[in-house]
Amino acid sequence: MSDVTPTRVVVAGGGTAGWIAAMALARQLGRLVDVTLVESDDIGTIGVGEATIPTARSFHEFLRIDERAFVEATGATFKLGIQFENWARPGDQYIHSFGTFALQNWVADFQHFWLEARHAGIDTPMGAYCLEHEAALAGRFSNEGKPALSYAYHLDAGRYAAFLRTIAETNGAQRVEGRIADVRHQPESGDIAALVLEDGREIEGDLFVDCTGFRALLIGQAMGSGYDDWSEWLATDAAWAVQTETDEAPPPLTRAIAHDAGWQWRIPLQHRTGNGLVFASDYLDPDKARDRLMGSITGRPRSEPRLIRYKTGKRQQMWRGNCLALGLSSGFVEPLESTSIHLVMIGVTRLIQMFPFAGSDQAVRDRWNTMADTELEKVRDFIILHYKLTERDDSAFWRRCRDLAIPDSLRHRIASFTSSAQAWQAPDDLFRAESWLQVMLGQRLQPEHWHRIGALMSEGRLEGELERQRAAIAAHVDRLPKHQDFIERLLSGKAQA
Ligand code: FAD
Structure with a gap:
């Protein structure tokens, strides 16, 4: 040595x-x-x-x-993705999952087949073709077996x-x-x-x-x-945070619920839940933000809420x-x-x-x-995407987001998706093409055109192939344990780590 x-x-x-x-x-x-x-x-x-x-x-x-x-x-x-609520319109809901989609080939990614199928009248939600999406919705999880789930914590x-x-x-x-x-x-x-x-x-x-x-x-x-x-691109500058007693079995996803001047998180842990309300103080008074958080939490608070300011x-x-x-x-x-x-x-x-x-x-x-x-x-641009692609005009905050001048690279991505349903992971991008895809569609960005390779499939084959994938995913999800049960098994040493 x-x-x-x-x-x-x-x-x-x-x-x-x-x-x-x-x-x-x-x-x-x-x-x-x-x-x-x-x-x-x-x-x-x-x-x-x-x-x-x-x-x-x-x-x-x-x-x-x-x-x-x-x-x-x-x-x-365990975390399989983030559930976004009220982002494009109040009442909307979509999941940005960590998964990939079935049915892709070297010519075209999944969304092109899915859009072709939708054009032909087959209207199944895109999430039905993604294992992590469906497992998250069903509250199921395992780190064992094949195909392996892509997950975080x-x-x-x-x-x-x-x-x-x-x-x-x-x-x-x-x-x-x-x-x-x-x-x-x-x-x-x-x-x-x-x-x-x-x-x-x-x-x-x-x-x-x-x-x-x-x-x-x-x-x-x-x-x-x-x-x-x-802050010209991202207007939020403060958050109230409070921990509460757990009042439900933890879902394997984070929730991000938009309100009229920002959004609220809910992060489930084994022993408690993390809650926070992110807001733009130009649009919402901190005292009102605090009341809003405390009025919307479920579960008993474990401490006083804390205000965090940031730039x-x-x-x-x-x-x-x-x-x-x-x-x-x-x-x-x-x-x-x-x-x-x-x-x-x-x-x-x-x-x-x-x-x-x-x-x-x-x-x-x-x-x-x-x-x-x-x-x-790159992270900044991905976050801006969520705000920019809103149809909300129920508050000054959302109108500002909608009318925002955005970086050129992001404008180009949005234009490409709108005109041709193309989504991609650029070099140095943290987020995968599937992430961009899920958020853009989840935020109601509708492609006007897509790759037509799916139209070459003989009649019924595209539908049959999609149905086969969907059914395989549904069957796999049914076999997964409930998230809470999996954690208990893991901690008792009966599941593999
Ligand atoms: P801190 O936790 O603030 O630690 C600073 C340390 O420096 C402390 O130990 C402190 O004692 C010490 N220190 C400071 N001054 C002195 C001094 N004079 N002498 C000695 N020691 C000193 N990130 C995620 O990945 N996921 C999330 O969900 C997420 N949610 C977030 C929500 C909010 C509202 C905010 C503001 C941030 C969030 N983050 C999230 C970011 C995440 O909290 C931080 O990246 C992470 O906690 C790292 O913080 P830190 O260690 O840099 O700072």
Whole structure:
């Protein structure tokens, strides 16, 4: 074994981002790094952020995290998608599931066959051809058997941080409790030399990871990286959050219910439910928003509701000098598609892959920053899509969304889908073609034309093929256990993890 001098990594902040970063770096880079995490119990964490997307599973697998242990420790449930309610019109409902669709070939994707069938008078909802969609509707789930379901998790953020902390500490990460009061810079480079704590202790390091949340103590305050404000595109700027007692068996989906100035989430966990009301304070008074949330929850509140304010946008340079920001300090786009935890995971994965053993290098930083910027911009466009494609005109908020000038790339996507039913996953896109498809159709965007290859199928064959797929999916869903039963079996050790 060759000798290495470990790189000293200091993680500032112990929320979800901080512990994901500390755990992944310590576990994956072993003796190549010395990881110290500084957090303040007095300040606490944001305490929301409990829905994920399927990439969380890949990240856990990559870091050898046992699924059963994770589900047990964090009160997690399984998630097959998001149910959107009242988005295009009040009373509407659709699911953006994590699944794919049957019947595709190299010439045309599923929607073209489905649209052809609809043209011929066969009017089955598109979700009937997607296993995850149907399982979500039926409240069924299993991680066993074939075809395997594509899924993510709902998790308790506080418990998740504690779970990750145990793994991080087992892998050598050190935790320091204390309040960061200042930063000492290196005199020549301006890089960070040490964090200065309120009691005078100094934590020196080579690389600093800013996970201090919206405060952005290092990347913003100490390193002066500015913030690009995206609120012209996404008007919401606040949320009330409250946890309630669980009053139903947890469905394997997140609910996102639009109201006249934003939307409301409902995230089911094993032991409680997370609720929140996201709103634009230009259109809804915070006191009224609070009343609205408290008036619509079911289940007894476990605490007082908390108000969280935010500014949509991103840090101009997420990695500047020897300081890299992950989590809320790096930027924030509202949680409609549960993307923030993913961005932390992908950010630290890339940091591990591009780790600056020889000191922070401009070319590496530029590459990391470009990729992180692109990811967040793509997420932003996907979120804007949900607001832009509304027919609601029952409030000033929705009229603003409908009339919004949107980024060119998004306008092009909407135009392509309208004219030719084309949906795609561009390079660097987080969301798959099926995601764009489900949201565009769910928001009532109607294609005027589609690929006509389905018309070449002999009479009755298209209908027969679709019916065969639908019946196979329905039969498979019937064989799946109820989500709650599956969790109980998993925790009792009778289902595979
Ligand atoms: P925080 O949780 O705020 O942690 C900051 C840490 O820094 C804390 O430990 C704090 O003590 C420490 N700290 C700060 N200042 C100091 C100091 N001076 N000295 C010492 N320590 C300090 N993401 C999803 O993926 N899915 C969701 O469903 C989702 N829902 C969300 C809903 C809302 C309303 C919001 C605002 C965000 C949501 N997010 C969601 C985002 C998610 O919450 C965050 O990405 C995630 O929790 C990471 O937060 P963080 O660790 O960056 O910040």
